[in-house]
Amino acid sequence: xxxxxxxxxxxxxxxxxxxxxxxxxxxxxxxxxxxxxxxxxxxxxxxxxxxxxxxxxxxxxxxxxxxxxxxxxxxxxxxxxxxxxxxxxxxxxxxxxxxxxxxxxxxxxxxxxxxxxxxxxxxxxxxxxxxxxxxxxxxxxxxxxxxxxxxxxxxxxxxxxxxxxxxxxxxxxxxxxxxxxxxxxxxxxxxxxxxxxxxxxxxxxxxxxxxxxxxxxxxxxxxxxxxxxx
Amino acid sequence: xxxxxxxxxxxxxxxxxxxxxxxxxxxxxxxxxxxxxxxxxxxxxxxxxxxxxxxxxxxxxxxxxxxxxxxxxxxxxxxxxxxxxxxxxxxxxxxxxxxxxxxxxxxxxxxxxxxxxxxxxxxxxxxxxxxxxxxxxxxxxxxxxxxxxxxx
Numbered sequence: 001x002x003x004x005x006x007x008x009x010x011x012x013x014x015x016x017x018x019x020x021x022x023x024x025x026x027x028x029x030x031x032x033x034x035x036x037x038x039x040x041x042x043x044x045x046x047x048x049x050x051x052x053x054x055x056x057x058x059x060x061x062x063x064x065x066x067x068x069x070x071x072x073x074x075x076x077x078x079x080x081x082x083x084x085x086x087x088x089x090x091x092x093x094x095x096x097x098x099x100x101x102x103x104x105x106x107x108x109x110x111x112x113x114x115x116x117x118x119x120x121x122x123x124x125x126x127x128x129x130x131x132x133x134x135x136x137x138x139x140x141x142x143x144x145x146x147x148x149x150x151x152x153x154x155x156x157x158x159x160x161x162x163x164x165x166x167x168x169x170x171x172x173x174x175x176x177x178x179x180x181x182x183x184x185x186x187x188x189x190x191x192x193x194x195x196x197x198x199x200x201x202x203x204x205x206x207x208x209x210x211x212x213x214x215x216x217x218x219x220x221x222x223x224x225x226x227x228x229x230x
Numbered sequence: 231x232x233x234x235x236x237x238x239x240x241x242x243x244x245x246x247x248x249x250x251x252x253x254x255x256x257x258x259x260x261x262x263x264x265x266x267x268x269x270x271x272x273x274x275x276x277x278x279x280x281x282x283x284x285x286x287x288x289x290x291x292x293x294x295x296x297x298x299x300x301x302x303x304x305x306x307x308x309x310x311x312x313x314x315x316x317x318x319x320x321x322x323x324x325x326x327x328x329x330x331x332x333x334x335x336x337x338x339x340x341x342x343x344x345x346x347x348x349x350x351x352x353x354x355x356x357x358x359x360x361x362x363x364x365x366x367x368x369x370x371x372x373x374x375x376x377x378x379x380x381x382x
Contacts, residue, residue, distance in 0.1 A: 052268055059264040060253075067256040077257075084260050085338060086362070088267040089379055093277055156249035163246060178247035207239050220236055 044101040059088070062105060065153035066112045072149075073116035083115040105150045155219065162213040170206035177203065266339070275366060275376035278305035278312055305365075305377040312367060312377060320356035323365070327351070331369035335359040338379070342366075358382060 040061075046054035066087055070080035090111060098104065163174055169192070176188045177199075189196045210216060236242045282304035301316040311326040323333065328351030336342040337360040347353045347369070355365075361382040367375045 047268075047271070050271060052265075055268040055271070056265050059261060063256050063261050063264055064252045067260060068252060071255075081260065081263065085263055085267070086379065086381075088264040089270065089338060089362070092267050092270045093378065095271060153252075155245075156252050159246055159249035160253060163250075174243075174246060177243060178250060180247070180251070203243075204239055207242055210242070211236070 040104065041101040044095075044098055044104065048095055048098070058104075061157050062108050062153070064156065065105065065109060065149065068153070069109065069112045069116060069149065073113075073120055075116060075119060079119050083112060083119065086115055087111050105154055106147060109147060109150045109153075158215045158219055162210050162216045165213060166206060166209060170202075170209065173199070173202060173206060273366065273376055275374040276307045276309075278307035278310065278375045278377045280304070280378050281306040303380065305375075307373075307375040309371075309373050310367065310369065310375045312365065312375065314365075316358075316380075316382070319358065320354055321358065323353045323355065325351040325353075325367055325369065329369045329371055329373075331367065331371075331373075333368070334366040335363055336366055337361070337363045 040058075043054045043058050043061075047058060063084070066084050067080065070083055075083065087108060091108070163171060166174070173188070173192060176183045176191065183191075185196050185199055188199055192199075194202060211220060236245065280303070282302065284299075284302040300322075301314075303314040303316060305312040305314075313324050313326065315322045321335070325331070325347060328349070329347070330349050330351075331347040332344055333347055333353050333355070334342045334344050335355045340360060343355060343359060345353045345355050347367070362379040364379050365377045367373070367377075369375075
């Protein structure tokens with residue numbers, strides 16, 4: 001696992017758009033420069049002030065991390081729902097105490113793993129959700145050693161946000177190119193009304209633009225361009 | 231696991247596919263429940279920490295062996311202690327220092343139950359709220375205290 005210094009500090013990430021739509025263009029966006037309104041520390045600060053949209057953005061950014069951990073623990077759906085609920089309910093309570101938003105993803109992962117472990121070792125055991133770990137002092141679970149699960153989740157979040165700030169045409173093309181099951185080039189050509197021969201060069205231009213997105217550029221310059229992927 | 235070179239278009243595309251797959255895998259209801267949790271943010275009350283639970287820790291095994299004994303739980307805030315006996319059908323509680331008021335038993339979703347707190351700080355919540363739930367104590371002194379979540 002490659003250490004990704006840029007990912008360790010969410011505060012250095014810039015411009016996390018609200019992933020309201022899945023690969024759909026975000027109205028009013030499309031430039032390469034994002035405002036700082038949606039960086040993780042800003043989202044945390046806004047949520048602390050009662051901004052529901054900021055909370056929703058935090059949820060959309062980190063729910064895939066919680067879900068992936070639940071899947072890894074092979075929890076069934078009701079148990080995964082319980083874990084998700086207890087993690088988010090705790091986070092709401094702890095929200096006013098957060099002083100270092102950069103530690104948030106690590107806290108979410110650690111809390112999720114603990115809840116998963118609890119269900120796996122003692123299914124359905126009643127208990128009070130005691131707050132053994134104060135979010136105000138959210139320690140890095142393993143300082144020095146990168147938390148692979150958190151790094152992958154953060155990197156995925158940056159990839160998604162980077163795509164969502166691309167022009168609509170690029171988003172559409174990328175969406176079609178990564179569709180599962182795959183969409184034939186002839187169909188992509190028809191849908192986007194571009195020659196099949198232009199798909200490759202257009203993709204290259206879109207990806208070049210993607211790499212210039214500040215948060216992506218930060219990851220790449222931090223060495224994250226060689227990261228492990230499942 | 232493969233090394234991804236993001237300078238390579240095909241590998242960057244593979245990383246993008248993985249990033250959106252991870253998001254697509256999450257059931258919408260899982261997201262919606264998480265978003266709904268934010269309603270608890272607006273409650274203006276001091277958070278009372280769990281300071282004792284007969285169901286966890288060293289006492290747990292001994293207590294659990296006696297099926298009939300109620301579960302004892304204590305929450306502590308700056309100006310108020312909430313002691314609970316959680317039985318099979320009801321919760322008997324007392325606040326310290328003793329004072330009247332009322333208490334809301336709030337499940338994570340759904341309507342809350344309200345019970346009055348008598349002059350010596352005692353209250354009974356019946357039936358048991360849906361799990362998980364928390365208690366919100368309003369003392370006539372003006373103290374407003376919210377417990378952390380209790381799972382039955």
